[in-house]
Amino acid sequence: MTPDELTQPADNLLDVERTFSERLAYIGRFFWRDKSGIIGLVMFFLVVFAAVFSPAISPYNPLKQNLRDSKMLPAWTAEGSWDHPFGTDNLGRDIFSRVIYGARVSLTVGFFGVLIAGTLGMVLGAIAGYAGGRIDSVIMGVINLVLSLPYLLFVVFIAAILGRSLINVILIFGITDSPVFARVTRGEVLRIRESGYVESAISAGARWPRIVFDHIIPNLIGPLITLATFEMSAMIFYEAGLGFLGLSVPPTVPSWGNMLAAGRKYLTSYPWIATFPGLAIMFTSMGMNLLGDWLRDVLDPRLRRSRK
Amino acid sequence: MQRYFISKLGQSVLLLFGVLLLVFVMVRITGDPAALMMPREASPEDVEAFREAMGFNRPLPLQFVDFLSGAIVGDFGNSLHFKTPAMPMVLARLPATVQLAGVGLLMAIVVGIPLGLVGGFTPGSLVDSVGRGLALLGQSIPNFWLALIMILFFAVRLGWFPSFGRDYWNSVIMPAFVLGLPTMGQIVRLTRSAVLEIRGEDFIRTANSKGLEPGTIYTKHVLRNVAIPLVSVIGVQFGYMLGGSIYIETIFAWPGIGQLLEQSIGWRDFPLVQAIAIFTSLVVLAINLFTDVAYAVIDPRIRYDT
């Protein structure tokens, strides 16, 4: 026996047990040092705000055509007017309003896509990790198959077969992305199973539901929240890409991808039509990536990006 | 080493079988592949005749056996649009796509690795900020949008590059750059974090305790270890680029597999789409296999692991 085993080690100062308020203060300091996290959070909230309050914020009905006022330039150009801050498209629809409504489509796809992928993935991963043996090999085989495919190509393939609808897009992302969540969940379940404290909890008389809620879920939340942020950002990206190819929501819906696809035809003569939806995608994606990077540093330094 | 290679090869074959099964199921997922492939205005008699001709009315297991035996000899049926075998058309498009992805990957490596190395050795420096900024941009800019903006500026306004096609020596530069940008960002990030991680390893402290020159420590002790994760990420990224070139090829009218995919979806030419999906998966699986082998060559822990 050595003195170390008799006393608490103070070896790694960052690992020392800390009270909740100390931990909060630590996260606060981290936040302050790494301002990119705050910036990302603000950017993300702006997009959420735009999506939730679209009818209140947008000056026009995004679907209303007005051929007399079509192809108007953005407000800050000589010919532009503040009536239409981002100008109007080829059918005279207000681009600013359409960009704001576009956030609804993107966030809906991202949110429900991640919800489905996360739930499905957690269940599959937990089963694989807990059951082990043949069930584990089968689930992992399917997961490896999906992860080794050229992802974009298959998403395009399925979308082409299923046809354009919001539900289809959400289902496609929800199902094809679940292996990423399953893999992380399985790894964590295995790690926790092997770490011994589940065993000691069982020997102390704890039952499985209790173990799941007390040990497994708290350990999983950090990595999964981080992963969800990145995957949601990726889905918003891919949804816009499908829209650009004419494979996402129906063409009448104002989504960023659809707007890009429509604007592409007028690229050389009226370039602003394609510019603003692109900037909106970039803004959202950048905010979520900054947020995700920060969350990863704070919540789980072990997690590595799994895709993209 | 041999056993490692054989097991990886076996996995690849298994995955390929999985791809075939997946594609087979996907085409039939709506329940009626004939309706999917025929124009909407086609008469019921035409659809029935087509169903008969394609064998979609036979039992599924039989269809699958036929599909498999065709796949083994490289026969994926005829393109509905061109009425000629699908696979040769895909193969004909391969060189253009490989060129595009290859040049893009090269750009990503040439820019990304040095930026990542400098960033990892001098975190917080100006070069590091540039590298991290590039990584963030590469992750956040939608490349289909960037392609449009670049055409607008560098082709239409400035006239530096052709805006589409593959006819001039500099045609490849813009599409390859756009395709390679996310990979460039990934390589910067990965190289940087690998350098930072390796620098903190105990064996670097050992190297320091021997009094070695910093230059020796970086080139001999750090770089060789950084190379291991880099090789695997480069392989994976190359696969993604080959499979993800659909936007870039469509926008730049680059005559590769991605453009063919976009066109064949427009034509509802599903035998062609199916051939593209299978062939691209095959190429990606082959790249992954090659990466695994390269990985083993540079990592003695795998090479000598019985």
Next chain:
Amino acid sequence: MTTILQVENLVTRFYTLDGVVYAVNGVSFNLQKGETLAIVGESGSGKSVTMMSILGLIPIPPGKIESGEAGLLLDDPPRDLLRLSPPELRRVRGGRIGFVFQDPISSLNPVLTIGEQITESLTKHLGLSREKAKAQTIKLLGYVGISDPELRYKNYPHQFSGGMRQRVMIAIAIACSPEIVIADEPTTALDVTIQAQIVELFQRLQKEMGMAIIWITHDLGVVAGIADRVLVMYGGRVAEVALVDDLYELPQHPYTVGLLGALPRLDATDTKRLVSIQGTPPDLLVPLNHCPFAKRCEYAFERCRAEIPALRPVGAGHRVACFYDLQKGKPRHD
């Protein structure tokens, strides 16, 4: 006896996100030619950081050496390690002072051969040609007890067992016949039987090569068998320093007494329960203006909570930093 290393008033701090870590707070000690000095203390007592600081092996930032001297007295004129230029310091490290680290698994580079990792030290410090360095390396591998050294030369670290890897580490440390070898918990990560072999190897090498060894450990049990003198550290300060026998016979610091009490003795006839030291190690994030051990010390009185005790002599070569006289059972008078 000749003093070869004289460390005076070393202060090292780390400026981290959590605040300033006061890791080493004015440590002084010396090292005699050919002796084995054990530095004992808990994790976080500053024993490793002290040695790393002297040889410029702490990462800067976040680390910073605030003050102190580390005289290499064999040199004429004596040189201060803390004030050497980086190239001069590199010639000392590995050449005249060798290192053995705790974890032989992570301390060797996984992608370089064992041979390469030894020869690079020889070519750097002794200027040997590659062939000569290789021959010398093979000799060294045999010398530290590795069989088939010619074959093993080409092997990678993962092909060795833990104990064998530690022998390789030792070969690296002694490659250039250093005057000092610093061994940082060299046996902690190993099985008990292997531990004994490594200790034996150190003793043999010291007898044959005559170098001084600084043995950093938290395990007083190992110390008894190998050390000539013991330096006990607590909270980044020296608590007590004495010849090994004096320390075991007549410990003068309540912390040392606690450590010895916590040591299970095979020769103990009574079934007295192991005494553990109550409380937790000091929080190094707070600068102390009193004895770091005061909070856990059963003898502490007001002065211990108001002043930092200096090291004072209590016998031949025996010094202690404590206001309380354990022998007389009352506070000391200055």
